[in-house]
Amino acid sequence: MGGVTVALSFNGNIVNTQPLKKEMEDNFKDFIYNCDSDLVCHKFLLGYKQSKDIVAAAKGVMESLDGAFSVTGITGNGEFFAFKDPHGIKPLCAGHDPNTKTLAFSSETVSLDMNSFVRDFELNPGELAIATKDGFKRIQVIENPKHAFCAFEFAYFARPDSIFNGKYVYEIREQFGRNTVKEYQDVVKECDIIMSVPETGDDSAMGVHEASGLRWERCSRRHRYVTERAFILLNAERYSTIDKKINILGSKVAGKSVIITEDSIVRGDTTKVIIEKMRQAGAKKVYVFVTFPRIIGPCFYGIDMSSYGQLVGSRHNAEEIAKIIGADGVCYQSIEALVEATGKKTDELCLACITGKYPTPCAQKIADAMKRRFQQGYEEKGRIYENEEIQP
Template sequence: MKFIGKEVKVRRNPLGMERCGRMQDGTLEVGCDKFKEECGVFGIYAPGHNVAQITHYALYALQHRGQESAGIAVSNGGKMDIEKGMGLVSEVLNGQKTRRLTGHMAVGHVRYSTMGSSSLVNAQPLMIRYSKGCLAISHNGNLVNGREIRDNLGEGGAIFQTTTDSEIVAHLIARLGGDIVEDTISQALAHLEGAFTFVIMTEDKLIGARDPHGIRPLSLGLLDGCYVLASETCAFDTIGAEFIRDIDPGEMVVIDNQGLHTRRFAPEKPLALCIFEFIYFARPDSNIHGQNVHLVRRELGKQLAREYPVEADIVTGVPDSSISAASGVAEEMGLPYEMGLIKNRYIGRTFIQPSQEIRDLGVKLKLNAVKKVVKGKRIVLVDDSIVRGTTSKQIVQMLRKAGATEVHVRISSPPVISPCFYGIDTSSTKELLGAFKTVEEIKNIIKADSLGYLSIEGLVSSVGLSRDSFCKACFDKEYIVQPTSGLKKKLFETTKR
């Protein structure tokens, strides 16, 4: 690969591992049995509108994509300003902070860190000043060649203030330094490999870009004749914008006072959208490539019921992401859907368990079984995935203690057998239960009466897009960007069965 006149050997790296709540004694925090998606991004170019407040509302809609930090940067055409911090949108961007941000365009960000530590210096948008002006960058995803580019830039004298991939892009843009900013950004993006969406603001332009495989989603909308960009369409619904289309893989859109311009920064490649967007990451009211997430999840549930029928009395889902699939299971099985589990929505995002005894109460603080509903019942418990199995075991035990006579677990995705290095927080293979345990062994570990996973064929057919439209490496090890042999060894390291 050529990088600014220098030949660079790409050594891909499994960034983003070991990020989920590990305590000092080595045990995992309760509630870490789910994949975590990295970030949500938003951008708006809307003269005459209160863009900071609109961005604030949009970030609320994208909060599920990241809860560690939040931020908004605005520009009035000549000056940029920013507010960001650690915490939820409601904690970081209160009314007074948002009101002081004035301008006609803005970018926003919510973050869950997979590359780079969870700290204020890594909060986004990342705002920099270089010889050609100012940039504010919001980024979702992970660069598999980020370490190589960082090392190359460091050898050339670059000084990094953060540990995020986003700053790498900022340095690339500054190093290339062309007079036409969209040309410079396009050249910088062409050096990147991996999964990413960017929303970048200059003093007078808003730019959105999506990686050549489209692994991460990015959509374009229209608000009162003005353009907006967002990770998910649910943000458009919140602010009253109309969805126009998904940004194409390898496409860059430029929005300025002349309107919308589009160009390619990379050759067209087959779509490889992360299939976990439909399983877990996206909000049910979002639409991705023409498919509604709730309806897809309901179809996943129907297909799951066809593949694994069972005699039971009621169906319940693990709130919130599994409720749509559970409704599909109930409909296909002809059973009532009941709220057998209630989620406590007011547990803080940074709840700390200081001792093992207290950690064991973690799931009870987040979920509670409705005894009057589950007592004496044969239950089909639907969840979207099992990563490590810790939470699944505790939920099954909770239902039994509440009086359930049988608990049949159904998972609306295939077994997770391989980690992701495209910007999802997964551990090494040795901590993925599906990588080294059979379905029967997992059933015994979580103490369920039966266990059924949706097949890969059933998953793909339920989404409504072609089989080749997805990255599903976590289920089949077929990576879109192939890891090197050394990386494969690290990725697929397993414990003995």
């Protein structure tokens, strides 16, 4: 565009896609929308072309996009930069290699570790970091008192060997496990062993084991070569994938009352298949300890759960979910315990999918409109929040 070039990468999801698409079509005659990166990149390019200033271009993006965006990029002049949305929904950290004097930005610290980079800092919400031939600068472009780091990163999405808030993610997940023991003492007393949903429930199983003294029986094993994620597959395919992927060593659960640890229940399919297998093997009782509280609403910020219909927790309480998946009980960690274990405060986290309170205004309007339509029986298909009739 007029000799100005920028390459940009982006982690997150944009909510107010319709007005942005229109703005880009008006400004770029060959604009084609394939994904949200096109919107972020063109919005940045537009601002950069007008101002020739990275700070102004990043500010324009931060002020006009509703959603989650952690962005890294480089201009045709060799200016290397990274910035985070004003709520700081997605992680983004910086590090350097002292030998080669190379700077790196990454969503998670694990990639800095694996590439032998020194971890330097996590970008603040609304912050921009720029490296040019003149040096390195950190600039707080937008001050926003309401931060909203995704709570689901702690429970499910982030790698266990990444560091958030000064702790390895797996350590926080172990604390989640200890919390569930404290919250469900009566259930713990009834049970003989713990088993995890491999590998998503492993870290919390360690915490449950430590706090309860129950043996963590490693009798659920994952097929190392079936790598599809059941989370994002279609129904029949999902069922058979889970069936192939997870093996239960029946003799270890026969006649026993078992706690299964799991990080979250989205559709409930994975846990249902596992419990079916345990029942066939003769398990006496099965309780599911779930570290992420009941998911009641969709996520518009980049986690693939975009409608109310696909979430078993949007229509059913814990007792009903237990019946649906064949468990004797579903024991969710409370929101308060989860927040405390993260080391953050409630108003520093996004808890939208478990509270219904979305940190960004467009997402809240869309969630409310979708909920009304869902309750009236409209069919939800795919990312319906991007449809024109839903967008405010």
